[in-house]
Amino acid sequence: MFSLSYFLQQSMNGVILGCIYALLALGMTVVYGILRLINFAHGALITLGAFFMYFVFFRLGLPFVAALFLVLGFGGVMGLVLDLVAYRKLRGGPEVALLITSLGFYTFIENLTKLIVSPQPYAFKTPEFLATLYRTPYLTFRTVDVFIILSSLLIMLAFHLFVKRTKLGIAMRATAENLEIANLMGIEVNRVISVAFVLGSAIAAFTGFLWGAKYGQISYDMGFLTGVKAFVAVVVGGVGSIPGAMLGGFVLGLAEVLSIAVLPTRFAEYRDGIVFAILILVLLIRPSGIMGIREEVRV
Amino acid sequence: MISLLKVEKVTVKYGVIPAVRELELEVGRGQIVALLGANGAGKTTTLKTIVGVLRPARGRIFYDGKDITSLPAPQRVRLGIALVPEGRGIFNRLTVRENLLLGAYHRRDQGGVLQDLEEVYRLFPRLKERENQIAGTLSGGEQQMLAIGRGLMSRPRLMLLDEPSLGLAPLVVRELYTLIRRIRESGVTILLVEQSAPMAIGVADYVYVLETGMVKIAGTPREVESLEEVKKVYLGG
Numbered sequence: 001m002f003s004l005s006y007f008l009q010q011s012m013n014g015v016i017l018g019c020i021y022a023l024l025a026l027g028m029t030v031v032y033g034i035l036r037l038i039n040f041a042h043g044a045l046i047t048l049g050a051f052f053m054y055f056v057f058f059r060l061g062l063p064f065v066a067a068l069f070l071v072l073g074f075g076g077v078m079g080l081v082l083d084l085v086a087y088r089k090l091r092g093g094p095e096v097a098l099l100i101t102s103l104g105f106y107t108f109i110e111n112l113t114k115l116i117v118s119p120q121p122y123a124f125k126t127p128e129f130l131a132t133l134y135r136t137p138y139l140t141f142r143t144v145d146v147f148i149i150l151s152s153l154l155i156m157l158a159f160h161l162f163v164k165r166t167k168l169g170i171a172m173r174a175t176a177e178n179l180e181i182a183n184l185m186g187i188e189v190n191r192v193i194s195v196a197f198v199l200g201s202a203i204a205a206f207t208g209f210l211w212g213a214k215y216g217q218i219s220y221d222m223g224f225l226t227g228v229k230a231f232v233a234v235v236v237g238g239v240g241s242i243p244g245a246m247l248g249g250f251v252l253g254l255a256e257v258l259s260i261a262v263l264p265t266r267f268a269e270y271r272d273g274i275v276f277a278i279l280i281l282v283l284l285i286r287p288s289g290i291m292g293i294r295e296e297v298r299v
Numbered sequence: 300m301i302s303l304l305k306v307e308k309v310t311v312k313y314g315v316i317p318a319v320r321e322l323e324l325e326v327g328r329g330q331i332v333a334l335l336g337a338n339g340a341g342k343t344t345t346l347k348t349i350v351g352v353l354r355p356a357r358g359r360i361f362y363d364g365k366d367i368t369s370l371p372a373p374q375r376v377r378l379g380i381a382l383v384p385e386g387r388g389i390f391n392r393l394t395v396r397e398n399l400l401l402g403a404y405h406r407r408d409q410g411g412v413l414q415d416l417e418e419v420y421r422l423f424p425r426l427k428e429r430e431n432q433i434a435g436t437l438s439g440g441e442q443q444m445l446a447i448g449r450g451l452m453s454r455p456r457l458m459l460l461d462e463p464s465l466g467l468a469p470l471v472v473r474e475l476y477t478l479i480r481r482i483r484e485s486g487v488t489i490l491l492v493e494q495s496a497p498m499a500i501g502v503a504d505y506v507y508v509l510e511t512g513m514v515k516i517a518g519t520p521r522e523v524e525s526l527e528e529v530k531k532v533y534l535g536g
Contacts (some may be wrong), residue, residue: 029323103394169399171404174390181388186405186453 002262005138011026015144015250015258019152023207024230025237025242027079027200027243028106032234033176035091037098041082043227044109049075049205050218051117054124064127068206070143075205078162079197088190089195114220121219146215151210155203156246162199163242172196176240180228229256229275236282245291252278264274265268302361303328303457303488304349309358311341311348317343319512322358326457326505327410329480331489333499333520336509337532342492343385345509346459349490350382353373362457377405383463385492387446395426398445402452412452419448422478428464432498435471439473457488464495476502500524 024042029209031039045275052074057067086105090097123130130144175182177191183189211226212218229252237248252275259274282289306324308315319341319360326332336342347353349360351372354446367375381402381429399419403412417500420427429437433502436446443463450458460479474497483489493499500506506523509514518522523529 026530073342155326167400167404170393170401173392174397177390177392181384181390182401183372184352184376184382184384185401185449186373187401188373239384 008138009105009140010257010261011254012139012145014254016148016253017257018250018253020207020211020214020226020249021230021233021253022246023152023155023203023210024227025233025245025249026156026242027196027204028227028231029237029240030172030176030196030200030233031193031241032231033240034172034179034196035087035098036095037087037102038231039068040099040102040224040227041086041105041109042102042200043223043225044106044113044228045075045078045201045204045223046208046211046226047113047218047220047223048078048109049207050212050222051122052122052205053209053212054122054218057126060226068209071205071209072202075208076198076202078205079199079201080194082201083194083197086243089187091190097254106227110220110224117220119220121217123225124216124218126213127152128217130213148210151206155206157200159203168192173244225272226252232275232279236279236289238289241289241291242269244289244291251290301328302326302532303363304490305361307346307350307359309345309348309355309360311344311353312356317356317512319348319355321513322509323514324507326488326490329483329486329488330504331483331491331502333496333503333506334490334492334509335491335494335496335499335506338494339511340509341512342509344512346382346461346490346492350380350459356411359440361447373405376453379454380459381450381455381457383446383450383461385461385465387439387442387500389434389442389449391433394431395429395434395437395445398449399452401406402449403454405453407488411454415452415454419451422451422481423448437463439466440474440492443467443471444478447482451482451487455487457490458482460489460491462492462494462500464493472498496529 024046028039028042031037049071053067053071054072056062056070057064062070082105087098099102126142126144130142130147132143134141140216163173171187172192172195173258174185175187175189211222230249233248233252234245236251237244237246254274256271256279260271301419302325304326306322309319309322309425311319311371324371332344334342342487344353348355351370355368356404359366362378362380396447399416403415410454424443426448434442445464463475467475479489479491479502491499491503500520500523503520506518507514508523508529516526
């Protein structure tokens with residue numbers, strides 16, 4: 001049977017993967033809430049963020065904190081560019097046009113990355129001060145694990161306070177509920193949407209670094225399945241609900257890691273399948289997700 | 300009469316079909332003007348055009364002497380035009396307080412906003428009680444009060460009310476009209492759209508009746524009331 005320490009160890013891994021999904025889901029759910037856009041390009045941001053960090057931190061040797069802020073800024077700018085170049089012109093058009101565009105931009109960014117960096121994965125060393133190993137009777141972990149969990153929780157808390165307490169955050173939720181009425185309140189809807197893209201993309205780029213630091217490898221196509229799974233987290237948690245997206249991320253991360261840990265080794269290659277099985281299961285039981293609000297029919 | 304709002308030969312189309320044709324309408328400062336008409340007469344279209352959600356194909360709109368025809372909606376809000384939309388249009392998932400604060404979204408005077416919030420709460424004690432409740436859980440009457448309160452939070456000079464009495468119990472409607480009078484007394488000009496005419500004619504200084512997108516009748520309440528067709532169609536007698 002499995003020992004307690006094995007279970008704890010895997011749970012920690014699950015929570016960390018959950019952090020990554022949850023951070024990505026945050027940006028996706030906000031954009032989806034407003035535009036009804038499944039933003040596949042969001043996944044590309046973690047690839048870009050990971051490689052950007054690789055270059056500014058490892059190659060250019062900038063101080064860690066400066067590199068982190070640069071990654072956040074870079075992600076934000078990319079989000080703004082995506083919004084302006086890819087999506088703004090399509091507002092008011094059919095939702096499927098947005099969807100196809102986001103797939104197109106994902107593919108474009110992925111191939112561009114492949115062209116610029118390499119089709120081969122890059123080894124991503126964990127920064128030295130994050131690589132310290134701690135052994136306790138039940139749990140073995142590195143500083144980077146603590147860093148991922150704490151920074152993720154901090155970002156989620158900050159995001160939560162942003163949407164609950166700030167004027168812009170309240171306007172964002174209002175826009176997600178009813179764009180036309182938000183417009184009537186004097187809210188510049190386009191600005192709110194840009195802010196949603198900027199924040200979500202900055203977080204995604206940062207997540208790219210977390211990914212690299214944890215798993216030690218980054219590649220041009222790392223964003224695709226991760227992005228899709230983050231959207232699964234959005235749906236599982238309940239579309240349109242920000243706490244739901246975070247919860248969905250953790251549920252997914254834990255379920256993915258624990259099911260692999262518990263099942264015989266030959267099932268390991270089914271881990272992606274398991275994620276989608278969870279999606280189907282949740283939707284069968286609760287069609288609007290764990291914390292979802294029933295969608296009103298849009299006239 | 301100095302008019303606050305002047306709609307000049309405005310035509311609004313959905314695709315190729317005109318919903319409003321060559322509409323002429325004027326609202327004087329401090330007045331309550333009623334805009335009546337059956338379903339599909341173009342009342343809501345008119346309001347949406349005035350507030351800037353819809354663009355006229357032809358014609359011009361003047362507000363406070365300025366041509367605002369090409370101004371986007373958020374900027375019109377800044378000039379003091381507030382629409383209280385049909386079916387309330389409140390944000391169901393936000394709290395009462397958040398809804399009210401959004402009414403003042405464009406304002407920069409934090410202190411003034413909080414003062415007005417207290418003012419709205421004085422006007423609607425029910426809203427104060429339910430300050431932190433999700434707006435979707437309010438009753439129909441409370442939601443209408445919230446929608447009006449939210450409109451007031453923008454410190455409007457011109458308030459457009461789209462069928463405020465729709466779906467409300469008669470007693471609540473009476474309350475609502477008392478409130479509309481009070482709002483006017485505080486200096487806000489009101490353009491009131493209604494399907495149920497008697498109450499609206501009762502408070503109005505001037506009445507327009509729309510039919511298939513055109514002004515069919517225009518006059519003072521007394522003039523309008525005496526017309527046979529108005530009696531028959533709108534006053535139930």
